[in-house]
Amino acid sequence: MPTISSAPKGGRADGSAPAPPVAVLGECVADAFTVPADSTSGTGNGPDLPTLGLEVLPGGGPANTAVALARLGTPTRFLGRLSQDVFGRLFRAHLTASGVDLGAAVTTGRPATLAVADLDAEGRADYSFHAEGTADWQWTDEELATAAAAPMACLHTGSLALVRPPGSEAVERLLERARERATVSLDPNVRPLLVDPAVYRERLPRWCAAADILRLSDDDLGHLLPGLDPGAAADVFHGHGVRLVVVTLGGDGALASLDGERLRVPAPPVEVVDTVGAGDSFMAGLLHALHTGGALGGRLDGLTPGLLAEALATGAAVAAATCAARGANPPWKHQMGGQRRG
Template identity: 40%
Template structure:
């Protein structure tokens, strides 16, 4: 049975200084977030036959994420050493192998990719091929989640991002991603450039300042939800899974996939949901996105 959503990208283990280990990787976090929100989701990744791989598989199984047919391999599972500063902000040092066959995403309603998986060769070429081969009615989405140390040369990465933006109507990035992609440009200019390559719904997250979006040429800004931050691990991923959940929930994904106009209220509803998903995640430790019940309760409370 084909899952509603296919996610392609890295699954790894975050090794937090001090010895704690947690399943991680932006695409994997997004797959877990979508599954927790009730969407049948398949993850196409590279998970090794070791203790770290066992940890990831247990985490995915608990969330209800299905593994793509070529995801389990005999090699080692990729890792990221996570360092959290006094403000709760995380930085990473990666040891990753990203060599995968082209995933079969036939029949998926939505295909998401991002981060190292979308930009690091040799797997990046397989990801692009899968997106290009997706069914005409499949919505394709991207979160570049730039990791400069492990994705290759700058010019090459810029070409890949532009190429993927031409394939993906929905692109989400952080203000840090935007600063790396175009150091001398404003956020509005970065959004406009991605839109010029073909993306219709482009949004940039700005941490405690909320988000800025450009949808079919219309600019939107939304404030962040006030929250006491435990740490920011998985915040952007929870925003993305919340955003995709809202697009699917409201049928907005069909409008984006078929080129129809997206109403303003649908844009605002998707951004509100994404911001609440991120707020719930940063309020607790680690990449721990909300369930449907938690997100729906927060949405109800925000509207009272």
């Protein structure tokens, strides 16, 4: 497994002033995994009732990315709306223990979003969502202006926060404002059971015009541009304005296109427990390497093919380590082989 790059404490890899943190905007989701039950529950009123066990773990694509970034050593601020229920307390404990800054998070009385995951034999999750009226989608322009006021090298967002009303349009407006002072990174993370993919397709040109980095899975690509191979799809997204497109391909690694120049990295071999959070962790590894290399903060003008190749390899390694653990439980920096720099 490759080592993870890190800057000297308090600064960048080249010894210059520390870069502002990466801000991650989006939802926290309580991931409930089904656990087969061997017993039944007796009620005293006829036949015993069958039971189903649930193991609840903290999740949600943006929250997963924030946790993975912080565990790798990147200063990370989470911009989320956190409930005050039992799941909200779970999210806060998880994010804080991983080193994520919650100073800009909003506390709300609305309930947390719940997703029930059923894993197939290959560890892939099939979700059912309980997301109506929950905390994550209620952003206002005023809340976002306050949450995103502090300096940041990059604003990363995506998943349902970009498409769930009523807050999604406010998030889009924030991207346009944030672009003036930070790199903008997006991961659509298409959820067809909750939002018609046509909604993503309609909004994607606007997102690409605001973004510098676009990460999609091959499944996302199948929903958004069915029939196009990753390279051809990347050219479509470049045409809308985004400079760096990364398509993750599961066990086949990842393809990146920087202004049309292609790079490919393999996926490290791993014994898969499940794939929950793998794409989110890939994104974190990518952003960690770009942040350490000083490429974030603007329009990726300092991004070289060499740094991009290192960032892709880091993303692939972090994703593989996440696949080796149950749920979205990304690795810490010391578990990735130590430091290369500093």
